[in-house]
Amino acid sequence: MAGGGKREARSRFERIYALLRSRICLLDYPPGMRLREEDLAEEFATSRTPVRRVLARLEDEGFLRSVHGVGTIVTDIDIDSLQQVYQLRVELAELVGKLSPVRPDAARLEEFRALLDRCDRLKGEPDAREFARINMDFFHLLMTLTANEPLREFSERLYYQTTRIWLKTAARLTRYEDMLQAEIRFFRHEVADIVAAIESGELETVGHIRRSHVAMSFARLYAEAHPQSP
């Protein structure tokens, strides 16, 4: 076996899937947008069939909704309907570091530290999109701290479902520069805390830190959407 045929087909599927999901989560495909299977097929130089395979999965995961005769529509999100998702995300965050914890090696640890530099650079030139990307890389690094496959899979699902709401909320604010700056500071603090916890080998502490930060992040978003009454 030359080792390429079938694996190539599979990797292509994963590539298209990851790309489309990324576009949805970065709001390149904003909620409500209609995707055309034929356009996507043309972009990836294939027919509708493999594209439909990807769209079906994204629909199963709640990112899309295909309606016969109408189109494939990016699902809408709002902070209220995501409350349950966040509640579960908070719980799962704590489980990372508790179930099948994996101590990172030197190289992995260096990747964590590199995020601190990226945060600092971002502070000089704030950009919501770049922030979202760093946040995503950080998340994936965190997932390497547990070997529990189902936990990783579910956490990833919840993460991608909730990450859109941040960019959407930020885009709505008239002066979102302040919020962005503040969020970047919060985030850098979280990364620093977690790096410290990792360095002292307290993987379970990582889970607790992460849990509280996810919860607080949601609280801030929620407050932003629901101006408090006296």
Added chain:
Amino acid sequence: MAGGGKREARSRFERIYALLRSRICLLDYPPGMRLREEDLAEEFATSRTPVRRVLARLEDEGFLRSVHGVGTIVTDIDIDSLQQVYQLRVELAELVGKLSPVRPDAARLEEFRALLDRCDRLKGEPDAREFARINMDFFHLLMTLTANEPLREFSERLYYQTTRIWLKTAARLTRYEDMLQAEIRFFRHEVADIVAAIESGELETVGHIRRSHVAMSFARLYAEAHPQSP
């Protein structure tokens, strides 16, 4: 709109999906079995296309594995690889009753109580398949105790992935009658405990009870597969 066209297509998809998943979990389709898309298409009086949509989802969820040129194969399972799945299942079990708890109404409560009768009847005529079915009904009833949609979805995924191992282990034992009787007793005890907790309004306690029973169930299975050394 006469209200039937598209919804019918969707309900058909769900029906086929639930049926195939059920067959896999009840070992009607045992691990390693090869399914033929064309056969399934014929059974459901349709073409391969809708069947492939269902198989793709079952593959995404880890029940099947399609191999080009070979067939669609029911995935194998073993107690060791399911350890992580069980660990997460235990944690999620506790969250039911904690996240968005829903107090059951009188009718729902009656359904719980009815399970006790089914258990008692089962004691008189032990049957692994019927036991698995009661267990499944009980699980679905438990899911009505939380309104957290993602939690329900994930719990369901983990439940179906782990339920197969029980029947598989039981089928292997030479004298599985004893084990079955014992398991039925354990299970009836669990149902009774949980009914009592529900009646006193302690939904969070339900989660704790469930957690410990799932954990102990796994421990028994694990011990069965790994004869203890002194």
Added chain:
DNA sequence: GTGCGGTCATTTGTACACAACATCATGCAC
């Protein structure tokens, strides 16, 4: 007898044509 190569049957993956369905514009009746 054994190992190797090729041929064939079988099955999933892909491409494409067509059906089902929803939406919007158009025009006609009143």
Added chain:
DNA sequence: GTGCATGATGTTGTGTACAAATGACCGCAC
């Protein structure tokens, strides 16, 4: 002018033919 029927247009869902890939079988050389 308004309301409704009707057709045009566009999109996803389904059926089907064909390509790609795998494994089994057979025959042949040695």
